[in-house]
Amino acid sequence: MAGQQQRLNVVPTVTVLGAIKARLIGATKGHQLLKKKSDALTMQFRQILKRIVQTKEAMGDTMKSASFALTEVKYTAGDSIKHVVLENVDAATIKVRAKQENVAGVKIPKFEHYVEAVETKNDLTGLARGGRQVQLCKSSFIKAVELLVELASLQTSFLTLDEAIKTTNRRVNALENVVKPRIENTILYIKGELDELEREEFFRLKKIQGFKKKEVERKRLEAESELRRSDRP
Numbered sequence: 001m002a003g004q005q006q007r008l009n010v011v012p013t014v015t016v017l018g019a020i021k022a023r024l025i026g027a028t029k030g031h032q033l034l035k036k037k038s039d040a041l042t043m044q045f046r047q048i049l050k051r052i053v054q055t056k057e058a059m060g061d062t063m064k065s066a067s068f069a070l071t072e073v074k075y076t077a078g079d080s081i082k083h084v085v086l087e088n089v090d091a092a093t094i095k096v097r098a099k100q101e102n103v104a105g106v107k108i109p110k111f112e113h114y115v116e117a118v119e120t121k122n123d124l125t126g127l128a129r130g131g132r133q134v135q136l137c138k139s140s141f142i143k144a145v146e147l148l149v150e151l152a153s154l155q156t157s158f159l160t161l162d163e164a165i166k167t168t169n170r171r172v173n174a175l176e177n178v179v180k181p182r183i184e185n186t187i188l189y190i191k192g193e194l195d196e197l198e199r200e201e202f203f204r205l206k207k208i209q210g211f212k213k214k215e216v217e218r219k220r221l222e223a224e225s226e227l228r229r230s231d232r233p
Contacts, residue, residue: 007185012193031175038168040104045161066140073133106164111153
């Protein structure tokens with residue numbers, strides 16, 4: 001009864017059987033392709049997770065160095081250095097752009113940084129006090145920004161892949177546990193019905209042949225009886 005409930009509602013004919021078998025072949029191929037896609041996404045997911053951990057560790061060290069460099073600048077050049085820097089910078093030199101990367105049919109957003117040449121009013125390296133420390137601090141924070149962009153790109157890819165893997169696995173499970181068993185049960189049902197029809201047809205033909213034999217035998221006996229009566233004096 002459970003098998004009947006998990007089959008498609010179809011008419012048991014040879015034509016329908018061929019169509020259902022074709023659907024089973026398609027579902028099997030789709031299941032294999034989705035399984036390969038899930039494996040590829042999972043492999044990429046693990047690689048990104050590993051890179052996230054490494055980038056976060058590097059980010060901690062970089063931010064620590066940048067904060068220490070900023071402290072050195074304030075100690076050497078004084079707190080007023082912040083105003084000097086702001087006055088000499090009109091636009092950001094490091095900018096971010098977005099693009100997409102295709103992984104097993106899934107479009108993953110990627111962020112990358114690039115340096116844009118910007119004219120400055122004055123070169124900070126020429127400051128009388130703390131010029132070297134300012135440049136070192138600048139380099140440290142540039143590295144920190146680059147790592148932040150990379151980390152943002154990795155985490156965005158991580159979330160996108162996670163959702164894609166969940167969706168793909170749901171489809172794989174649906175094909176494996178619902179669609180394919182339902183189609184297979186339908187094929188078994190149609191084959192059973194066709195076999196039953198074949199047995200009924202065979203029994204019917206056998207009955208017809210038996211009836212014909214009896215009819216032939218009856219006619220033969222009638223003919224012999226008629227012949228004997230005609231032979232009597």
